[in-house]
Amino acid sequence: MLSDIPDVMRSRMHWPVAAALMQRWFDSPANTMSRAVKNGEVAPWSLSPSNVDERLVSMAWAMRFGRVKTAANELLRTWNSPKGLALLRERIARAKPPGARANWQVGNFSQPTRYLETTCQVNIKLAGSVTDPVDEYYAAIGRGVLKLAVSGTASQRGTGYRIEVAEYGLYLRDTYDFNDDPKDWFSQFLGNWGWEGLDTSPLPRFDIGLSAQYDDVPMDRYYQVQNNDFAAYRRQYGKGGDFVIFSDLMRFRPSQPLILDV
Structure with missing residues (x-):
C-alpha cells in the first residue's frame, strides 16, 4: 500500500514530478x-x-x-x-x-x-x-x-x-x-493517503500497510503516513x-x- 502512493499522485493528484521522485526512491536499493x-x-x-x-x-x-x-x-x-x-x-x-x-x-x-x-x-x-x-x-x-x-x-x-x-x-x-531527526520525539507526519488522494482533515486514520494493495481495502479508507513507515519499508524490502x-x-x-x- 505504501508503495502505491506514487500512482495515486499521478492518477488522482496529477503530480507527475512528485510521483517520479517518490517512485525513484522506491525503485532504488536501500x-x-x-x-x-x-x-x-x-x-x-x-x-x-x-x-x-x-x-x-x-x-x-x-x-x-x-x-x-x-x-x-x-x-x-x-x-x-x-x-x-x-x-x-x-x-x-x-x-x-x-x-x-x-x-x-x-x-x-x-x-x-x-x-x-x-x-x-x-x-x-x-x-x-x-x-x-x-x-x-x-x-x-x-x-x-x-x-x-x-x-x-x-x-x-x-x-x-x-x-x-x-x-x-x-x-x-x-x-x-524520509529520515527523522534523532532529536525528534515523533516521526514526521506526511498526510493521510487513500485511493482518492490526500486528505488533510484531522480525523483518526488507520496505520498504513507496507505490502497491502488498494484492491485489498475499501476505496474510501485513508491511512496515516509518517517518515517511519518509509524506514520500515526499507528494512523489510531492502529498497528505498x-x-x-x-x-x-x-x-x-x-x-x-x-x-x-x-
Whole structure:
C-alpha cells in the first residue's frame, strides 16, 4: 500500500514530478543518507551517481509556483550582499590559473549544476516552508534551497579582483529522504493517503500497510503516513534509496554590463 502512493499522485493528484521522485526512491536499493550529505558538507561531485538526481526537477517546473518565483526574484535582486561578494571573491581566487593577471573564466554553465556548487555558486535563498499550501511543489520539494551562480571574466586588481558578470544561473538543491531527526520525539507526519488522494482533515486514520494493495481495502479508507513507515519499508524490502536533487540551470543575463570589484 505504501508503495502505491506514487500512482495515486499521478492518477488522482496529477503530480507527475512528485510521483517520479517518490517512485525513484522506491525503485532504488536501500540507502540512508548521512547527515553530512543532507547538510551539504560533502562535495556533490564526489557523490555516487545513484545517489544524485539531476533529471526529474526543472527550474521551469519550479517557477510555476509563486513562492519559488518570489524567492528567485529576491535572490536575483540581493545576491551581491556582503556575504555573497565575499564568497564570489573566493570563487574568483580559486578559478585563477597560476600566474594569470587578467581574463580568466569564472563559472562554466555548460556543467551540471552539482559541479557549480564549489566553483561559482555565491548565494542562496530558501524556497518553501512547512506552512505552504499542499501542492505538487510541497509534495516534491517542500523547503528547497534556491542557489545563484555567476559566470564571467575576472582580472587581478591590486590585492583584489574585478569581474565582469556575463550571466547568472539559478538552480534548486534539495534532499529526498524520509529520515527523522534523532532529536525528534515523533516521526514526521506526511498526510493521510487513500485511493482518492490526500486528505488533510484531522480525523483518526488507520496505520498504513507496507505490502497491502488498494484492491485489498475499501476505496474510501485513508491511512496515516509518517517518515517511519518509509524506514520500515526499507528494512523489510531492502529498497528505498535516499538521494540529492539538483535541478537544471535557469540562466539570466544582466540587463546591462555588471562590473564588480571584490
